Amino acid sequence: MRKEEKEECQKMFRNFLAARGLKITRERERILRQVMEKEGHFQVEELAIEMRAKKNPVSRATIYRTLELLTEAGILRKIIAEGGARFELGYGKGYHGHLICLSCGRIIEFSLEELSKLEEKVVKKNRFLPKSRNLLIFGYCQTCQRKGR
Numbered sequence: 071m072r073k074e075e076k077e078e079c080q081k082m083f084r085n086f087l088a089a090r091g092l093k094i095t096r097e098r099e100r101i102l103r104q105v106m107e108k109e110g111h112f113q114v115e116e117l118a119i120e121m122r123a124k125k126n127p128v129s130r131a132t133i134y135r136t137l138e139l140l141t142e143a144g145i146l147r148k149i150i151a152e153g154g155a156r157f158e159l160g161y162g163k164g165y166h167g168h169l170i171c172l173s174c175g176r177i178i179e180f181s182l183e184e185l186s187k188l189e190e191k192v193v194k195k196n197r198f199l200p201k202s203r204n205l206l207i208f209g210y211c212q213t214c215q216r217k218g219r
């Protein structure tokens with residue numbers, strides 16, 4: 071993430087918290103800073119371990135709540151997978167779907183540019199106001215298929 075993007079995310083989060091009447095705590099800011107270092111998909115546990123290693127321990131409950139807030143603020147995207155929720159930075163990233171392996175937990179991303187047009191049509195037809203979208207396909211990756219799952 072570039073420096074300007076990080077600043078933009080911090081601003082977005084602060085505005086979001088203020089609009090909700092929530093406090094901008096040092097813990098919440100630290101969690102956001104750690105999150106912005108991530109690439110790909112991560113779990114709450116991973117973040118907790120990294121923050122402990124940096125001598126910035128934050129409870130798992132606080133991390134989870136903050137990640138939920140970051141998702142609502144549009145900075146993160148939440149993926150519900152086997153073995154718990156995973157998060158990824160949604161800011162500045164193109165819309166994509168996920169193939170999730172039920173055996174090894176691997177996540178493969180794919181572009182959804184084409185589906186995007188169809189979605190717009192469906193949304194318009196139903197006069198629906200979309201807030202988030204998430205396409206998940208569960209199954210078995212090539213490696214696991216070869217191993218006979």
Ligand SMILES: [Zn+2]
Nearest residue numbers: 171174211214
């Ligand atoms: Zn697999």
Ligand SMILES: [Zn+2]
Nearest residue numbers: 158166168179
């Ligand atoms: Zn992804």
